[in-house]
Amino acid sequence: xxxxxxxxxxxxxxxxxxxxxxxxxxxxxxxxxxxxxxxxxxxxxxxxxxxxxxxxxxxxxxxxxxxxxxxxxxxxxxxxxxxxxxxxxxxxxxxxxxxxxxxxxxxxxxxxxxxxxxxxxxxxxxxxxxxxxxxxxxxxxxxxxxxxxxxxxxxxxxxxxxxxxxxxxxxxxxxxxxxxxxxxxxxxxxxxxxxxxxxxxxxxxxxxxxxxxxxxxxxxxxxxxxxxxxxxxxxxxxxxxxxxxxxxxxxxxxxxxxxxxxxxxxxxxxxxxxxxxxxxxxxxxxxxxxxxxxxxxxxxxxxxxxxxxxxxxxxxxxxxxxxxxxxxxxxxxxxxxxxxxxxxxxxxxxxxxxxxxxxxxxx
Amino acid sequence: xxxxxxxxxxxxxxxxxxxxxxxxxxxxxxxxxxxxxxxxxxxxxxxxxxxxxxxxxxxxxxxxxxxxxxxxxxxxxxxxxxxxxxxxxxxxxxxxxxxxxxxxxxxxxxxxxxxxxxxxxxxxxxxxxxxxxxxxxxxxxxxxxxxxxxxxxxxxxxxxxxxxxxxxxxxxxxxxxxxxxxxxxxxxxxxxxxxxxxxxxxxxxxxxxxxxxxxxxxxxxxxxxxxxxxxxxxxxxxxxxxxxxxxxxxxxxxxxxxxxxxxxxxxxxxxxxxxxxxxxxx
Numbered sequence: 001x002x003x004x005x006x007x008x009x010x011x012x013x014x015x016x017x018x019x020x021x022x023x024x025x026x027x028x029x030x031x032x033x034x035x036x037x038x039x040x041x042x043x044x045x046x047x048x049x050x051x052x053x054x055x056x057x058x059x060x061x062x063x064x065x066x067x068x069x070x071x072x073x074x075x076x077x078x079x080x081x082x083x084x085x086x087x088x089x090x091x092x093x094x095x096x097x098x099x100x101x102x103x104x105x106x107x108x109x110x111x112x113x114x115x116x117x118x119x120x121x122x123x124x125x126x127x128x129x130x131x132x133x134x135x136x137x138x139x140x141x142x143x144x145x146x147x148x149x150x151x152x153x154x155x156x157x158x159x160x161x162x163x164x165x166x167x168x169x170x171x172x173x174x175x176x177x178x179x180x181x182x183x184x185x186x187x188x189x190x191x192x193x194x195x196x197x198x199x200x201x202x203x204x205x206x207x208x209x210x211x212x213x214x215x216x217x218x219x220x221x222x223x224x225x226x227x228x229x230x231x232x233x234x235x236x237x238x239x240x241x242x243x244x245x246x247x248x249x250x251x252x253x254x255x256x257x258x259x260x261x262x263x264x265x266x267x268x269x270x271x272x273x274x275x276x277x278x279x280x281x282x283x284x285x286x287x288x289x290x291x292x293x294x295x296x297x298x299x300x301x302x303x304x305x306x307x308x309x310x311x312x313x314x315x316x317x318x319x320x321x322x323x324x325x326x327x328x329x330x331x332x333x334x335x336x337x338x339x340x341x342x343x344x345x346x347x348x349x350x351x352x353x354x355x356x357x358x359x360x361x362x363x
Numbered sequence: 364x365x366x367x368x369x370x371x372x373x374x375x376x377x378x379x380x381x382x383x384x385x386x387x388x389x390x391x392x393x394x395x396x397x398x399x400x401x402x403x404x405x406x407x408x409x410x411x412x413x414x415x416x417x418x419x420x421x422x423x424x425x426x427x428x429x430x431x432x433x434x435x436x437x438x439x440x441x442x443x444x445x446x447x448x449x450x451x452x453x454x455x456x457x458x459x460x461x462x463x464x465x466x467x468x469x470x471x472x473x474x475x476x477x478x479x480x481x482x483x484x485x486x487x488x489x490x491x492x493x494x495x496x497x498x499x500x501x502x503x504x505x506x507x508x509x510x511x512x513x514x515x516x517x518x519x520x521x522x523x524x525x526x527x528x529x530x531x532x533x534x535x536x537x538x539x540x541x542x543x544x545x546x547x548x549x550x551x552x553x554x555x556x557x558x559x560x561x562x563x564x565x566x567x568x569x570x571x572x573x574x575x576x577x578x579x580x581x582x583x584x585x586x587x588x589x590x591x592x593x594x595x596x597x598x599x600x601x602x603x604x605x606x607x608x609x610x611x612x613x614x615x616x617x618x619x620x621x622x623x624x625x626x627x628x629x630x631x632x633x634x635x636x637x638x639x640x641x642x643x644x645x
Contacts (some may be wrong), residue, residue: 053539074545086536090558097553098546147544 002064002077002154002187004050011045011054011211019045021211022059027204030185031177032220036198037208038234044159046208047191049156051080064154067087074103080157084164086142086310093119094128097146113151118146121180138169145177149184151196156181158190162197174200194233199223207231229357232267235252236325238301239269255355262290264355270301270328274348275341282347286324300334302340324331389446390622397421397615404611415614418446424616429601437617440594441511443622447593450513450577456520460560463526464552470540478527486519488580490568497584505593512582516575522567530556563637572626594621 004027011020019042027033035043050061054071060067068076080098085127087096097115119125122142132140141161148156161177162170178201181188193196197206198219205219207230215227219235226232226240233239245266268284279285288304306323327343335341352361392530393412396404428436465471466478488495496515505511533556541551582593592600598621601614 045469051543053542073542078543080540080543084534084536086534086540088537088540088555090555090561102543103550147540200548253507301547314592 002034003027003062004064004155004187004189005062006050006057007024007061007062009046009056009061009098012057019211020049020057022180023208023211023213025204025206025213025216027187027189029185031203032181032190032201033200033204033206034189034190034192035206035208036195036234037214038195041208042211043190043191043193043208044112047157047159047189050155051078052095052190054077057360070165071195074287076289077154078157079151079155080159081141081144081148081161083160085132085144085161086139086253087143088104089132093135093143094130095148098134098149100147100151100189101211113154114150115146121149131248132154136226137165138173141165141173145180149180150187154187156186157187158188160192161190163194170197177201195237199235205235207234209234214273215280217223226351227240227360229265229267229353231351232351236269238328240269240351241325242267243306243325244355245352250292262354265353265360267351267353268345269351271324272345273325273327273329273343274345275327275329275335276344277342279344280346283345284350285342285344286325287341288327288341290335290337290341291324293334293337295332295334297332300332302334302341304343365490367460390619393615393618397424397612397619399610399612401608401610406606420612420616424613424620425618429610429613433526435444435592435597437594437597437620438588440592440597441624443512443591444593444595444621445493446509447512447582448572448575448624450509451516451578452571453514454517455519456564458517459519459522460526460557460564463523463530465554466523467527467530470550481520481523484518485518485524489516493580493584500585506585507588511585512578512591512593516578516581520570522571525567526563527558529637533559542633562635565632569628569632569636572628576621576625590618 006023006025009023010018010021012018023046025033035046036044039310042282045054047057050063050069052071056069058286061069063076063078084258088099089097094115097118098111101111101114116125122145124139124142124146124217127135132143136145141164144161149298157179162173165173174197177190190197190201192201202219204216204217207214207222209230215222215231223235226235229242232240243266245263267286276285284304288302288306290302290304294301294303296300304325304327307323325343353359354361366598395411395413396409397420398417399409400416403409403414412613423430424436425438428438447543462481466474466481500515503515505512525570538551541555546554547621577594577595579595583596583599584594586592591628598614598617601617602609604610
């Protein structure tokens with residue numbers, strides 16, 4: 001049980017490359033913190049710095065009230081689950097879990113109790129004597145989890161633990177990890193690039209980009225009020241539609257009253273659109289030509305292009321090509337390809353950002 | 364189609380059998396010659412079928428030695444060769460796995476320079492540096508000793524390189540997991556790296572043992588006492604006789620005996636060797 005506090009943490013590689021440019025995060029006791037961002041954003045580096053596998057160039061990392069900058073990984077009282085599990089291939093499942101405890105000089109009887117308890121929780125009891133290569137991907141993943149929990153550490157660190165599993169297993173393991181963490185109530189930091197994992201697991205979500213924190217907060221709060229266009233397009237699938245508010249149809253609809261006039265970029269989530277001929281007061285309506293349809297059963301995604309496609313929004317991952325708009329509608333009923341439709345979103349569902357996409361503007 | 368396949372396989376088998384015959388025939392001759400009477404061989408009337416002197420020839424070879432001279436019995440030579448080959452193989456593996464561990468896993472000044480120096484020695488086999496090596500061994504009073512026989516052959520770039528390449532394929536996460544599990548550098552080496560290198564070590568042992576066993580030039584140079592002679596040198600010395608007939612059955616028996624330990628090592632290690640090739644998972 002411990003808080004993890006990062007104060008202005010920096011990482012500069014010998015070549016001069018700045019991987020982490022000053023990060024402040026505070027993870028409360030027992031909380032589940034998820035670091036999410038595109039590859040190369042520094043999230044794994046940050047996690048490895050917490051683990052002690054990377055040196056810290058600046059700032060402080062505090063685990064349970066102790067600054068651990070100079071402390072060896074084994075002394076930090078953390079346990080880590082690696083993306084490729086990093087199980088010792090020549091040791092049985094039992095020994096994989098027991099190894100860290102033996103190195104700490106724990107009595108063999110106590111080790112046995114702990115490993116067997118972990119094996120029971122993770123349903124690994126029948127395969128304790130097997131070698132990792134005799135296990136399936138999901139079972140190996142569980143052994144890696146078991147190795148972490150037998151240690152009863154202050155903090156769990158997860159480095160994309162589910163990305164080597166197939167889609168179905170990933171969802172099952174996601175739920176399992178969450179339940180396990182709730183039950184053990186151990187502070188956890190979890191790195192992923194999958195925004196769905198991030199949304200479902202996190203108590204605190206940290207969205208990172210280019211070595212910096214874009215936004216920290218409750219996942220739903222971030223979803224509802226993304227602070228930057230990067231967050232807006234990264235969190236949520238399909239991504240938020242972003243369009244510039246140059247003097248055109250959209251600008252006119254927004255009106256020139258209040259702070260909306262300052263906005264340079266307008267964002268609307270696909271699910272906030274309704275196909276309708278009316279324009280809600282203060283809302284925005286767009287005329288689209290349907291170009292593609294994706295039916296996934298419970299919902300349908302309509303890809304349409306706007307007649308005037310002048311928008312030039314700063315490049316962000318998941319960004320749509322200029323002029324393309326995604327509309328998400330429930331059910332399988334959809335307009336035909338080539339049809340002209342009109343979609344509208346109400347005022348409360350509009351997200352306004354400054355022209356550089358770095359600032360959210362509350363209308 | 365099926366028939367053609369059958370013919371092809373037939374032809375392939377015939378070619379393989381011819382190859383085996385070419386390789387095996389000299390070995391067969393050696394075995395046959397080692398069971399015959401010396402006079403027959405010297406007259407050029409050697410039969411291609413085994414003769415009746417198997418037991419007496421091998422007894423004389425192993426226990427007594429050639430009759431005309433004061434040469435050692437081959438049993439003793441084999442023991443010398445065995446000790447030398449074992450020292451070389453085990454010593455090389457021990458030295459090179461440790462040096463490869465240092466080069467791959469530790470940051471120290473001039474690490475790459477040291478690696479390259481080790482690497483360059485690949486170009487300097489014993490034959491090339493034989494005079495200085497001899498001088499050093501002689502100055503250290505290691506002539507006619509097992510230390511002198513094996514030490515100069517132990518420092519090995521090849522094995523270091525091989526272990527380095529293998530260590531580089533071991534995922535970094537294993538080291539990191541070990542660090543988190545509280546294993547220091549020695550623990551990691553002993554608990555994780557050594558067990559993972561088992562098959563590599565076995566393969567290397569097979570190669571190095573045979574290499575050591577087959578050494579000729581170096582033992583020839585530094586052993587002068589008959590009781591320190593290795594089998595490879597011994598065979599050669601048996602063949603050159605001044606005033607008597609070469610005792611061909613004994614020479615052939617020695618050659619056959621010289622073949623046995625490498626064969627035994629290959630057969631014994633084969634399982635581990637093959638398993639190492641099949642189980643690619645790290």
